[in-house]
Amino acid sequence: MSEVLLKIENLKKSFGKLEVLKGLTTDICKGEVVVMIGPSGGGKSTFLRCMNLLEQPTKGSIVFDGIDIVAADEKTKNRVRSEMGMVFQHFNLFPHLTILDNITLAPRLVRGVARAEAEKEALELLARVGLADKAKAYPQQLSGGQKQRVAIVRSLAMHPQVMLFDEPTSALDPEMVGEVLDVMKDLAKNGMTMVVVTHEMRFARDVATRVLFLEGGYISAQGTPQEIFEQKHDGRLGEFLGKVAGVGFREKVRDELRDILADDTVTAEEVERIRKLLKEGRQ
Amino acid sequence: MVERMKQLVLSALAAFLFAGCGQPSEGVKRLTVGFDADFPPYGFKQGDEFVGFDLDLAKEVCVRRGWTFVANPINWDAKDMELGSGAIDCIWNGFTINGREEAYTWSPPYIDNSQVVLVKVASSIRTLADLKGRTVAVQTDTPVEKALKEGGEKAALGATFKGIVVTPNYNNAVMELDAGAVDAIAMDMGVALKKLADCPGQFRILDEAVMHEFYGIGFKKGNVALRDQVTETLREMVADGTAAKISAKWFEGANVLVLAATPDGDASSTPAENALANPLDYGKLFAGLFRGLGVSIAIFVLTLLFALPLGLVICFGRMSAHAVVSAPVKAFISVMRGTPLMLQLFFVYFGPWYVFHIQLAPCYRIIAVIIAFALNYAAYFAEIYRAGLEGIERGQHEAASALGLGPVETFLRIVFPQMVKRVLPPVTNEVITLVKDTSLAFALSVTEMFTVAKMAAGAHTTMVPFIVAGVFYYVFNALVAKVMELVERRLSYYS
Numbered sequence: 001m002s003e004v005l006l007k008i009e010n011l012k013k014s015f016g017k018l019e020v021l022k023g024l025t026t027d028i029c030k031g032e033v034v035v036m037i038g039p040s041g042g043g044k045s046t047f048l049r050c051m052n053l054l055e056q057p058t059k060g061s062i063v064f065d066g067i068d069i070v071a072a073d074e075k076t077k078n079r080v081r082s083e084m085g086m087v088f089q090h091f092n093l094f095p096h097l098t099i100l101d102n103i104t105l106a107p108r109l110v111r112g113v114a115r116a117e118a119e120k121e122a123l124e125l126l127a128r129v130g131l132a133d134k135a136k137a138y139p140q141q142l143s144g145g146q147k148q149r150v151a152i153v154r155s156l157a158m159h160p161q162v163m164l165f166d167e168p169t170s171a172l173d174p175e176m177v178g179e180v181l182d183v184m185k186d187l188a189k190n191g192m193t194m195v196v197v198t199h200e201m202r203f204a205r206d207v208a209t210r211v212l213f214l215e216g217g218y219i220s221a222q223g224t225p226q227e228i229f230e231q232k233h234d235g236r237l238g239e240f241l242g243k244v245a246g247v248g249f250r251e252k253v254r255d256e257l258r259d260i261l262a263d264d265t266v267t268a269e270e271v272e273r274i275r276k277l278l279k280e281g282r283q
Numbered sequence: 284m285v286e287r288m289k290q291l292v293l294s295a296l297a298a299f300l301f302a303g304c305g306q307p308s309e310g311v312k313r314l315t316v317g318f319d320a321d322f323p324p325y326g327f328k329q330g331d332e333f334v335g336f337d338l339d340l341a342k343e344v345c346v347r348r349g350w351t352f353v354a355n356p357i358n359w360d361a362k363d364m365e366l367g368s369g370a371i372d373c374i375w376n377g378f379t380i381n382g383r384e385e386a387y388t389w390s391p392p393y394i395d396n397s398q399v400v401l402v403k404v405a406s407s408i409r410t411l412a413d414l415k416g417r418t419v420a421v422q423t424d425t426p427v428e429k430a431l432k433e434g435g436e437k438a439a440l441g442a443t444f445k446g447i448v449v450t451p452n453y454n455n456a457v458m459e460l461d462a463g464a465v466d467a468i469a470m471d472m473g474v475a476l477k478k479l480a481d482c483p484g485q486f487r488i489l490d491e492a493v494m495h496e497f498y499g500i501g502f503k504k505g506n507v508a509l510r511d512q513v514t515e516t517l518r519e520m521v522a523d524g525t526a527a528k529i530s531a532k533w534f535e536g537a538n539v540l541v542l543a544a545t546p547d548g549d550a551s552s553t554p555a556e557n558a559l560a561n562p563l564d565y566g567k568l569f570a571g572l573f574r575g576l577g578v579s580i581a582i583f584v585l586t587l588l589f590a591l592p593l594g595l596v597i598c599f600g601r602m603s604a605h606a607v608v609s610a611p612v613k614a615f616i617s618v619m620r621g622t623p624l625m626l627q628l629f630f631v632y633f634g635p636w637y638v639f640h641i642q643l644a645p646c647y648r649i650i651a652v653i654i655a656f657a658l659n660y661a662a663y664f665a666e667i668y669r670a671g672l673e674g675i676e677r678g679q680h681e682a683a684s685a686l687g688l689g690p691v692e693t694f695l696r697i698v699f700p701q702m703v704k705r706v707l708p709p710v711t712n713e714v715i716t717l718v719k720d721t722s723l724a725f726a727l728s729v730t731e732m733f734t735v736a737k738m739a740a741g742a743h744t745t746m747v748p749f750i751v752a753g754v755f756y757y758v759f760n761a762l763v764a765k766v767m768e769l770v771e772r773r774l775s776y777y778s
Contacts, residue, residue: 054681075689082687092682095777096700105696106686138777158686 003030005162005193006051011060013046020046022217023060028162033194035208037201037228039240042214044197048164051195052084053077082110085155085163089170091147093139093154099126100135103154111158118157125153129183145176149183156187163187165196174254201244202252205229213237253277313351314513316341317371320356321452324477324533325377328356336473336533337375343525344516359424359452360737364746366503373509374501377473381496382426388506390514392497393542394473398427400489401468401475403460408467411491415443417466418645420456423449423725423734424741426496427469437494446645449738450728453478459728460486462636464643469493473539480535497541518544568739568748575732576755579721582652582731586717589657594664598672601665619662624655625726631655632727652724656717663713671706672698704774711767718760732756 006028013021020043028034028051036044049055051062053069061068069080094102103125104118113121126132129149139147148168155163165184169177181203188194188207198204204211204225211228213221213236221228221237233241256277260270318326318337326335333354345352357365365371366387377396380389400419402408408417421428428449431441441447448465450456453474459465468475475488502510520526522544530538600612619627632651635641675698683693722733730738736752739745 052685054684078684078687078689081685084685086682086685088678088682090678092676092678094679094682094697094701096704106688109692109696110687140778154686 004028005030005064007061007063008051009061009063011047011050011062012058013043013050013055014058020217021050021057024214024217024219026212026219026222028193028195030161030193031191031209033188033196033207033209034212035196035198035204035210036212036214037198037204037240037244038212038214039236043217044214045166047214048166048195048197051164052081052086054086078110082106082158083161085152085158085160087148087151087155087163087165087168089167091139091144091151091171093147093151095139097138098135099131099137099139099142099150102139102150103157106154107157122153122157125156126150128186129153130179143176144172145179148172148176148180152180152183152187162193162195165194165198167197167199169198169200175258178255178258199244201229202255213240215240311349311351313353314341314345314348314373315353315355315371316373316375317355317357317362317365318374318376319359319362319452321454322377322474324473326354326356326375336529337377339529339532340517340520340526341375343520343529344513347516347519348512360741363740366501369503372502372506373513377471377498378501379426379496380499380501382429383501386504387501388504388510389502390500390510390517391542391546392499393517394498394539395541396496396498397472397492398430398469398494398496399472399475399492401457401460401470401478401486402466402489404485404487406466406487408489410489411440411493412443414440414467416445418446418448418464419444420448420450420459420465420468420728422453422456422470423451423738425471427493428738430494431469440493448648448728449730449734451725455726455728458633459643462633462643464636464645464648473534476534517542518546568751571735571739572732572748572751572755575730575735575752576759578724578729578731579718579733579759582649582656582721582724582729583717585653586656586660587714589653590660590664593657593661594668597661597665598668601669602672616662616665619659620666624659624720625723627659628652628655628723628726631658648727649729652727652729656720656724660713660717664710667706667709667713668702670709671702674705675701707767707771707774711764711771714763714767715760718763719756 004027008027009025011021011024012019024043024047036047038044046055050057057070061070063069064080065083067076069077072080093099094105097105100119100122103122104113104115107113107118107121108115123132123135126135129152131146131149131153134142134146134150139150142150152163152168168184169180172180177200181200184194184196184203185207196203196208206225208225211223211225212219213228215236221233228237229241232238253274256274260266260274316338318333318335320326320328320333322335324335325337326333328334333356338354341354342352344350355365355371357371362374363386366374374387377394379396380392400408400411400414408414419431421431427437428447430437431444431447432438448456448459450459453468453470456465456468456470457478460468472488472492475486479486479488500510500513502513517526520529521540521542526540526542527538530540597612597616600608601616603609603612628651631654632643632648635647636643679697679701680693683697688696721731724731725734725737732752732755736748739748
């Protein structure tokens, strides 16, 4: 087993009287891609937001770099946050700054990187996600998918030890989901430690090294994608996967259509492919 | 039942709406007397009623003539518009003839009103010569103000003073004297006597008078018929002793009337020193208005300089999570927004004297204006800022936090720039209001542009200065609006 990055023990979080997390324990190891799935209100997002202390846990501990960050002071918390990247559902880019400034602000202010150096790296990262030409643009001039790619780059520029993704594709138009997932797959391939909350089951199946099923405030099941997706399950997990199977089918059709529409022509053979796919889905 | 109620309410409403603007009932003439309700003992408010020496005289005239008497308190600065428009029939209110001879159709002078000097009992000032190097208050738009400042032999006396403070009314002048901000007041004898009677042992009047002048009743230029009717009845009242009785009631038993029972007994109404014709000099008017504009701009700039950042501090206090901080700040904002700015000006300026008995230094006047304006506007700005801050999405704070930015960096780099853009339109509104609000500074006798216009309009019985001042304000505001528009456009690089 590789090195443990985040050691989470008996984590609880309440909002007023409502207990959302009821005692979660897990280790996030270096290089892991942990995908959290589960029904709405099950605590996925809250758990993720507790990891970088956007939400202060009510109880329990998170050990990062040898210190319990739950009990740390504000200054330490800020330092810890700067070492974890976070990508939000609604991007949360800074509308008054150019893309380049969005990316270089934190490295310059928090890590003390010189402007020239920060900009050089930002441009390299932008090139990696295919947005080098947008450096001087403002967020409002970008599409949703482009914004989310910039948000990912903004986090990467801080050289985080782990990246947290909070439903990164949920606010996107369907045709833009792919470009964001591609960037995330690329990150995973390069060994980035990632914790992802998502409804994209295909991504979970293809990219995750471990899948957590959160439900009712607990981790009620976990395992490799094969264990989760390819075995029969009883109870809540079975029920949940039954429901999202349809979702998986939709994704499959969507990806197929994307393929077909990539060029300007639709051949008879491609039409046949779709017809066959839809027929399968109906059964 | 419901119908009758409805009728009652409607007729009451109609009575309320049309009282004072409907025609008097058939055959009954109405005499509407315009007066400054801050001018005891000639006309003032006592309890719910307007009373005074002049009003009693007017009432008696109406009784004898079978007219309906209406007492109409007016804004002194608007007296010419009131009379010219026919809203009032005459100005009957310790109204000085001297210097205004050509502007109205006058009754014969009925009171000799010397302009005297009021000082504190303990003052070392005994003669007019002692006023050298002292600060003297006068009420705005009075003949004594004009005489001391503008022309004739009295200007030489005025020139020996350290300064002349022009106050909006006599009450302010007395407050200034009380607080030690001025050393003396040059004022009407009648008002001075009343003050002496009201506050025994506090003030005294110099034996030497500054100048002599006469009171008359002013009618709209050309309204000779009404003037003659009123004069005739007044002379009857003098003849049968009723007028003397009314005088005794208001002037501690004295008869101040100089009107004779027959026209040959009248006093001369035009002492030589004030007989100078007084045409409006446009060069002087513009020079005066520009000087006033300078003061207005100074108040405007200094107020913004202090109020804009102070508003942010107050905003933070208001948004504080600790009730110890937020509760008093909330109360402060509530008071600042819930009371008139003029009252706040009085409080800031006179407060130190009336609360702590600190003598007011002369330079404190303009400082008090800036303090009161800055506090008032900061309260408004604070609420605007708060709305701007609360409108910024939570996600912006979270993203900054997630990147490791501290609270100060987050505010300066992320929140503040976005807030500025959001609050610009409402702040522009306030700034434009401020341009016009600068005219309130006259409550503390600071002569900004509008006061200059009022004085010129009063001195020359013309509306031209008001119109010129209006144009100046408009241009000033148009410039402000243009600047704000440019700033707004500069910030529109993102939406």
